[in-house]
Amino acid sequence: MKQRHSIILIIFLVVVVAATGVFVYFITFFQSSSLTLTVRDSVSKSWIWDLEIEVQNKIINAFFQSDQGVTELTFPDLKRGEWKVSVRAPYYESTEIPVDLKRGKNILPGIIELKGLEIPDVKKFYVFTGRRPDGYAFELRPVNSRGYAIANHPCLDIWIGLKVSEQLLEGRAADTPSDLGAERGMMLYGGDVKWQWDATPETQFRYSAFLPSGELKPSTAAYLVFDFIIIVPKNVDTDLLPEMKDGIREKIIDMPWEEVAEYLDSMGESLSWYIDSSWNIEG
Numbered sequence: 001m002k003q004r005h006s007i008i009l010i011i012f013l014v015v016v017v018a019a020t021g022v023f024v025y026f027i028t029f030f031q032s033s034s035l036t037l038t039v040r041d042s043v044s045k046s047w048i049w050d051l052e053i054e055v056q057n058k059i060i061n062a063f064f065q066s067d068q069g070v071t072e073l074t075f076p077d078l079k080r081g082e083w084k085v086s087v088r089a090p091y092y093e094s095t096e097i098p099v100d101l102k103r104g105k106n107i108l109p110g111i112i113e114l115k116g117l118e119i120p121d122v123k124k125f126y127v128f129t130g131r132r133p134d135g136y137a138f139e140l141r142p143v144n145s146r147g148y149a150i151a152n153h154p155c156l157d158i159w160i161g162l163k164v165s166e167q168l169l170e171g172r173a174a175d176t177p178s179d180l181g182a183e184r185g186m187m188l189y190g191g192d193v194k195w196q197w198d199a200t201p202e203t204q205f206r207y208s209a210f211l212p213s214g215e216l217k218p219s220t221a222a223y224l225v226f227d228f229i230i231i232v233p234k235n236v237d238t239d240l241l242p243e244m245k246d247g248i249r250e251k252i253i254d255m256p257w258e259e260v261a262e263y264l265d266s267m268g269e270s271l272s273w274y275i276d277s278s279w280n281i282e283g
Contacts, residue, residue: 033078033101037108039087040070042115044155046199047071051114054086055099064201070111091117091154116154118234121145125230125274128205131282135215138193140207140230151204155197160209161229161252164189166221167279173221177280184225188216190253219283226278229260231271 035055041048047065054060056078065071080101085108088094092114099108121144128139140160142150166185167174174182193209231248248267252260264273 032076033080033103033106034074034076035078035085035099035101035106035108036072036074037085037112038070038072039112039114041155042113043157044197044199045070046155046197048089048092048114048154049152051087051089053088055083069199087112087114089114089154091120093117116156119150119153119156119232122150122153122232122272122274125228125276127226127228127230127276127278129226129278129281135210135212136226136281138209138211138228139205140195140209141205149204151206153206155206156232158195158207158233159231159248160193160195161231161249162189162191162193162211163187163227163229163253163257164211164216165225165227166219166283167223167225167281174223177223179279182225182279184227184257185221186217186219188219188221188224191215192249221283223279224281224283226281227257228276228278229264230274230276231264232273233271234269 037053039048039051039053040046047062047070049063051062051065052059053062053073053075055075058075058078060073060075062073065073078101080103082098082100085097085099086094087097093116095112095114097108097112099106119142122142123145124143126141126143128141130137130139138160142153144150165187167178168183168185169176169178169181173185189211193211195207195209198206198208229252248264251263255263261273261275264271267273
């Protein structure tokens with residue numbers, strides 16, 4: 001009798017398992033596909049403004065993605081099979097990625113990175129310099145041909161050169177701010193400053209930098225002159241950028257100020273450059 005009950009129990013379990021398998025099979029068979037992927041800027045590693053992703057004539061348009069950084073983006077209700085995912089954004093190099101969509105959830109491995117090509121219609125960089133107890137903070141604002149700040153643009157691997165000089169007036173260190181007649185004296189700093197990228201959606205300044213006071217030569221000058229040289233690479237292979245920047249640094253840091261523009265012009269189409277100067281900065 002016990003053996004008969006055991007056989008019935010085994011048969012029951014087999015039937016339950018088989019029924020569950022059939023149920024799962026049919027659920028999976030009729031289930032549509034989804035695709036999850038992640039896209040970011042190749043330099044800043046942050047979100048891309050006005051990002052557009054398309055697959056099967058379905059489009060995701062992500063302007064800011066998130067104020068917490070890069071997020072995963074998901075296409076629901078896709079058809080199975082082999083397709084291409086198109087990824088594009090204004091002033092970025094677009095790309096297409098083949099995918100083979102299976103039933104259910106598909107996650108594209110890795111992260112898609114887009115390379116920025118240019119800052120649109122940039123005609124000038126203005127640098128705002130602020131004095132802090134431990135040094136000097138800089139905010140860089142690219143401006144277009146109409147004089148408006150460009151807030152949303154690709155993150156390009158720019159180079160910021162900086163010369164800091166004593167501010168002179170009538171041949172002596174200036175003790176009051178002056179808009180006329182001031183000139184540069186002894187150079188207190190010559191080199192580059194590292195920039196940071198601010199991905200906060202509402203910010204007006206994407207690029208910023210900082211120079212610690214300890215980097216400057218000792219001076220009793222009450223006012224200083226900050227001369228910025230901002231170089232934006234164009235059509236340069238990413239692997240060649242460090243070499244190009246090092247070459248520029250060696251050339252222009254000790255070069256007379258009036259010769260810098262001529263030298264940068266000689267670099268041709270490989271870069272665009274911008275100069276901005278801040279006078280009357282407290283020493």
